[in-house]
Amino acid sequence: MILSKWLATLLGGTLAVQGALAIDVNVDDESSLKSAAKKVATRMMQYYDDRESKNIPGKLDGTWWEGGSMFMTLILYWFVTGDSQFNAAIQEGMYFQKGDDNFFPSNYSQYLGNDDQVFWGLAAITAAEFNYPERDGEPSWVSLAQGVFNTQIPRWDTSSCHGGMRWQIWPYQDGYLTKNAISNGGLFQLSARLALYTGNKTYADWAERIWDWSATTPLLNTKRWNIADTTTVGTQCTDHGDFQWTYNYATYISGAAYMHNYTNGTETKWKEGVLGLVKTSQQFYPTKGFNDANGQILSDTTCEPLGNCDRNQITFKAYFTNWLGMLTTIVPGTYDLIFPQLRTSAQAAAKQCSGGDDGEHCGIRWYKQAEWDKTKGLEQQMAVLGVLSANLIPFKNKAPLTLASGGTSKSNPNAGTNSSDNDIPVLNNIGTGDRAGAGILTVIFVTGWAVAVTWMIRGG
Numbered sequence: 001m002i003l004s005k006w007l008a009t010l011l012g013g014t015l016a017v018q019g020a021l022a023i024d025v026n027v028d029d030e031s032s033l034k035s036a037a038k039k040v041a042t043r044m045m046q047y048y049d050d051r052e053s054k055n056i057p058g059k060l061d062g063t064w065w066e067g068g069s070m071f072m073t074l075i076l077y078w079f080v081t082g083d084s085q086f087n088a089a090i091q092e093g094m095y096f097q098k099g100d101d102n103f104f105p106s107n108y109s110q111y112l113g114n115d116d117q118v119f120w121g122l123a124a125i126t127a128a129e130f131n132y133p134e135r136d137g138e139p140s141w142v143s144l145a146q147g148v149f150n151t152q153i154p155r156w157d158t159s160s161c162h163g164g165m166r167w168q169i170w171p172y173q174d175g176y177l178t179k180n181a182i183s184n185g186g187l188f189q190l191s192a193r194l195a196l197y198t199g200n201k202t203y204a205d206w207a208e209r210i211w212d213w214s215a216t217t218p219l220l221n222t223k224r225w226n227i228a229d230t231t232t233v234g235t236q237c238t239d240h241g242d243f244q245w246t247y248n249y250a251t252y253i254s255g256a257a258y259m260h261n262y263t264n265g266t267e268t269k270w271k272e273g274v275l276g277l278v279k280t281s282q283q284f285y286p287t288k289g290f291n292d293a294n295g296q297i298l299s300d301t302t303c304e305p306l307g308n309c310d311r312n313q314i315t316f317k318a319y320f321t322n323w324l325g326m327l328t329t330i331v332p333g334t335y336d337l338i339f340p341q342l343r344t345s346a347q348a349a350a351k352q353c354s355g356g357d358d359g360e361h362c363g364i365r366w367y368k369q370a371e372w373d374k375t376k377g378l379e380q381q382m383a384v385l386g387v388l389s390a391n392l393i394p395f396k397n398k399a400p401l402t403l404a405s406g407g408t409s410k411s412n413p414n415a416g417t418n419s420s421d422n423d424i425p426v427l428n429n430i431g432t433g434d435r436a437g438a439g440i441l442t443v444i445f446v447t448g449w450a451v452a453v454t455w456m457i458r459g460g
Helices: 002-020 030-049 065-081 087-096 114-129 141-155 181-198 201-214 246-262 268-284 316-327 335-351 378-390 432-457
Strands: 178-180 230-232 353-355
Touching (some): 030 065, 065 087, 065 316, 065 378, 181 201, 181 246, 246 268, 268 316, 268 335, 316 335, 316 378
């Protein structure tokens, strides 16, 4: 009995210490946010330094695109905190993976998707907008973003659906028969940001083309303001895979915000798009079936309740929080729509950083505030870093720079155009095999969505 009491006391003390080690953050205090963000970023970079592929700068184990998204998140972290300790790693990785100045490196180009490449382009334009340090002898950040744009535009596919970007680049890839929200929304956002940064109307024209085309498909419903994850060429883009993801919404919301600023608010459809999609994205702040959420804590509701988010999906909230946080600096009147829930989400996310031996590893289900959700990894750290950094944006109170407002990254409209990567084949005709493949994909999407809806109706 004495031993049992001693063990119980020791165990209780250990659990108390772990709970005490959870990151405590005051979202009204800039220094508190910076301190919390630094802890989370440092742990994330420890994962990066410990990876098996550490001899390849910018390459994460088992994934290539996440390197670009991680650097994009870190560049915003640098911008809002001034912490430069990770700059050497960011620069090394970004330049190492630049390919022919278009982030399409030959080592990985044979299996990449359009969405994979565009995330590196979004990282580059983020660096340009914040005057992130460039290295002598290397291409400018904005030119690398332009290289991605110049490489992707020739892949705009009019052989099906009257336009649109396919998910995958090569005909032998399973996703080649799919056109998805993140590939089209990613290029839309990149085009809009290039338009604002450079003032070049060509980018704005492409942004408008992508938005308008998306609105002819289920990918962007401008009446109900919902975004389908996918559609397929076999149906001429009339079917829809309806999994709902935070980053799909954020991609289109952010692009519309940049276009609103580019047009000085003269085209009402951009403000309407921002407000409409922000309103619909309230679905990611659930009120039922989620511990402690109460409509105030961000969640990727398609996978988090079931605990089956893959490593890609775990990162999505980082982009949602970063992109929506930044748009408040360029679209007046949006702060009160966006930041109250970003603030409560940051507080909840920090409480999830109580796992592992040291009690500082972050989980992903932020709505489980009472206990760590037993998940950890680089992606979990990235998601939490995203929401903490987003909450520092109001303290920084600076809009993205442009060439006209002090941006120092030099434009090169022809970047990437000398690359053979522009010669990407597309199917000119949709045959029986294509339709069959699209049908199979559709069955998978519809079945999965039905399961998800059933779960939500039953309350989890």
